[in-house]
Amino acid sequence: MTTQQLSIFMENKPGQLVQVTKTLKEAGIDIRAMSLADTKDFGIVRMIVSNTEKAQEAMREAGFMSTITQVMCVAMDDQPGGLSRITELMAEAEVNIDYLYACITVIGKDAYIVMHVDDEKKASKCLEQAGIRMVGNEEIANM
Amino acid sequence: MFFQKDIETMSRQEIEEIQLRKLKHQVQYCMDNVPFYHERLTKAGVTADKIKCLSDVQYIPYTTKADIRDNYPYGLFAVPMNKIVRIHASSGTTGKPTVVGYTRHDIDIWSDTVARFCAAVGVNENDIAQISFGYGLFTGALGLHYGLEKLGCAVVPISSGNTKKQAMILKDFGTTVLISTPSYAMYMSEVAHECGISNEELKLRIGLFGSEGCTDALRDKIEKGFGLFSTDNYGMSELQGPGVSGECEYRCGLHIAEDHFLPEIINSETGEVLPRGEKGELVITTLSKEGIPLLRYRTKDITRIHYDTCKCGRTHARMEKVQGRSDDMLKIRGVNVFPSQIESVMANIEGISPHYELILTRKNYTDYLEVRIEINDVNLLENFGSLEAKQKEAVDKLKTVLGIQAKVTLVAPHTIQRYEGKARRIIDKRNEAEA
Numbered sequence: 001m002t003t004q005q006l007s008i009f010m011e012n013k014p015g016q017l018v019q020v021t022k023t024l025k026e027a028g029i030d031i032r033a034m035s036l037a038d039t040k041d042f043g044i045v046r047m048i049v050s051n052t053e054k055a056q057e058a059m060r061e062a063g064f065m066s067t068i069t070q071v072m073c074v075a076m077d078d079q080p081g082g083l084s085r086i087t088e089l090m091a092e093a094e095v096n097i098d099y100l101y102a103c104i105t106v107i108g109k110d111a112y113i114v115m116h117v118d119d120e121k122k123a124s125k126c127l128e129q130a131g132i133r134m135v136g137n138e139e140i141a142n143m
Numbered sequence: 144m145f146f147q148k149d150i151e152t153m154s155r156q157e158i159e160e161i162q163l164r165k166l167k168h169q170v171q172y173c174m175d176n177v178p179f180y181h182e183r184l185t186k187a188g189v190t191a192d193k194i195k196c197l198s199d200v201q202y203i204p205y206t207t208k209a210d211i212r213d214n215y216p217y218g219l220f221a222v223p224m225n226k227i228v229r230i231h232a233s234s235g236t237t238g239k240p241t242v243v244g245y246t247r248h249d250i251d252i253w254s255d256t257v258a259r260f261c262a263a264v265g266v267n268e269n270d271i272a273q274i275s276f277g278y279g280l281f282t283g284a285l286g287l288h289y290g291l292e293k294l295g296c297a298v299v300p301i302s303s304g305n306t307k308k309q310a311m312i313l314k315d316f317g318t319t320v321l322i323s324t325p326s327y328a329m330y331m332s333e334v335a336h337e338c339g340i341s342n343e344e345l346k347l348r349i350g351l352f353g354s355e356g357c358t359d360a361l362r363d364k365i366e367k368g369f370g371l372f373s374t375d376n377y378g379m380s381e382l383q384g385p386g387v388s389g390e391c392e393y394r395c396g397l398h399i400a401e402d403h404f405l406p407e408i409i410n411s412e413t414g415e416v417l418p419r420g421e422k423g424e425l426v427i428t429t430l431s432k433e434g435i436p437l438l439r440y441r442t443k444d445i446t447r448i449h450y451d452t453c454k455c456g457r458t459h460a461r462m463e464k465v466q467g468r469s470d471d472m473l474k475i476r477g478v479n480v481f482p483s484q485i486e487s488v489m490a491n492i493e494g495i496s497p498h499y500e501l502i503l504t505r506k507n508y509t510d511y512l513e514v515r516i517e518i519n520d521v522n523l524l525e526n527f528g529s530l531e532a533k534q535k536e537a538v539d540k541l542k543t544v545l546g547i548q549a550k551v552t553l554v555a556p557h558t559i560q561r562y563e564g565k566a567r568r569i570i571d572k573r574n575e576a577e578a
Contacts, residue, residue: 007524009555037527041534042553044524065556067521098526 001134002070002120004052008045009065010036019062020045027058032140033073033114035101048073048103048114050141071116072123073103073140075133078111086113086132093126095119105143146262146294147255150402151457155450158401158458159197165430166200166405167191173436176221179214180438200405200428201416205439208241211381216242219435227434232280233380240280243380244434250289252431253383256400257290257376260389263398263455264349264374266320268295271346273313275323275331276354277303277564282384283354287322290386296320303327303563310335317346325357325365326566329497332368333561342370351376353385355565356465356483360490364497375464381440382427388462393454396461403431406448406460407439422447425462473569475503475510478547482569485514488540494520494533498559505573512549514541519556 010016017036024031030050036043049055052068059066076082090097096118103112112135117123127134145151153161171191173180184190189202211219216239220227228247232240245253266272272291276284278300291298299316301309303323309331312318321328328350335345350365350373357365357375366373376389377397387404388397399406404427408417411424425442444465452458473480482501489499496517504511516537523529530553537551 009518009524009530009553011552011554011558039527042530044527044530063555063557065518065521065524067524069525 001072001124001136003048003073003114003135003137003140005069005071005114005116006047006049006052006055006059007067007069008047008059009042010045011042012039017045020059020064023058023062023064024049024055027054029055029058030143032105032143033101033103033112035099035114046099046101046114048140050143052137069116070120071114072120072127073135074113074115074127075110075135076113078106078109082111083113085130086127089126089130089132090117090123093122095123095126107143144262144265144267145456146258151259151398151459153458155458161402162405162430163194163197165402166197166428167194169428169430169432169436170194170203170438172221172433173438177219177436179210179219180436197405200407200439203428203438205414205426205441206437207441208381208443211241212239215239217244219437220244221436222246222433229285230280231282231285231380231384233282241381243282243383245383246433249383249432249434252403253286253386254289254293256383256386256403257286257389258293259400260374260376260386260391260398261287261290261294261296261320261351263389263391263457264351264372265392266291266294266296266349266351270294270296270319270349271299271317272296272320272322273299273301273309273316273318275301275303275309275321275327275563281354281564282378282380284322286378286384286386287351291320291322306331306334306561306563307338310338310340313347314340314344319346320349320351321347321369321371322351322353324355324562324565325352325361326355326498326562327564328352328365328373329361329368330561330563332365333496336368345370347371349373353377356471356486358483358487358490360487361497364490377444377462377465379442381435381437382429382442383432387427391453391455391457395453396449396463398453398457398459398461399448401459403429405430406462408446408448409441411441411443411445419450420447422463425465473501473503473571475512475545475547478545480512480545480547484544485541488537488544489514489516492516492533492537492540494518494523495537495553496556496559498561499568500559501569503569503571503573510573512547513552514549515552515554515559517556517559518553 033048098116100115227244229245278284353376374390378385378387388399407426408423446462496519500515502513
């Protein structure tokens, strides 16, 4: 199972991130997960939001370029070793993780990570076999 | 298609006979009617009688833009105001504008020369021509207006600006010919597509783009963007405006209206006349002008002239697309750079828009060039590496073409200024105090 991630192009200058967050605020969008790497001139903000299409439309209107990518949102135990279990599984299956970041939201004993891998099918299969839950957009919207 | 076939296809010998006859007349006319030329020519010892062949033109002193400015506003006019029916002026980016006056006959010749290059790409009386040049003192809009009317087109004088409306009119009026600067055409196609207008809904078939340089690469982009065929034309207000030369359907140079303009190519540094076929600064003597005749006017434009007959049958000489005005040339760390070179690099990179901006700065006596480009391919957002690769590609290509290392900044779509007239893409901060 995959979920939608919004990637937004951003120039690295004062006030840019404010534009993004303000736009989302005005559109009533909740941010579930977010990643922004340190870069020199420009960067890509990646996020999982409560309503991806609506968020993209709002970003477009605000003049931002963005794209929607399918990523995996994986539920894991919120305790030591939770993430390690997943990375171990990926390593065993020889799946390469392109990037990974954590969800802000924790529900009960569950924490969530977002990851983009080179072989989504293989990754999904081995996570399923290990009884690990993956989360789709619908569930994310209701978090 | 021809507008004045007999003139446009006459033999080289006939052209030169006409030019010599008109040159002698123009020299005499200047001597008799313009005090400035009377003094200049007398000082140089030139009289109409002394001109025996076309190459004798070299004894006449050059006229420069500064000469026109020094005689601001009407000092170089050869006729009293009751014979002038129109006054135009060129944008004075530095100091006073250069002012030109037209007699009724001048306007007539002007429209003829414009009608020639319009007809040469197939424009005819069935066409609806939308003129999106700014009307006013600038010669582009009215020059095309009169020429297209003479051809019998239905002219839509919309002027520049209000781009959404431009796009709507393109569609609703069934415009078939678009007249604008290349950068505005580019912008208009973006806006039209954003407004949901597809090329299929448009009847556009020809673009007559001018008033600023345009590389082949940018032209291809505009043509694809709008689904049309376009030609380039050339002129400057001092000489009359558009119509001095223009491309035919073969686009292998711009045919100079040689019955009205005598071209020469000179070394712009030494002023020496160069042999035929060499590249240098274009110098033009007007042969038919009554309002403000100019002898050996230095255009500052760098080109080369070909005299062989064109595939289209026209015998009038063809000048190569102007690579850049010698004034526009940038000297960056001692290297000569034409903005058109940068434009051609940009137009050949996938995933970025053709809009760009050059920023020149100086630090510790060294020049720095920053090129800002807009990304417009969402696929680049899939991973950071592809954005970096795009940036590196631009740096490398610029380095290959210009020989200098530029800083390339990727910016978000639509952040670079769009222009409704001539684009101003260069921001030169080198003479500002260092921060």
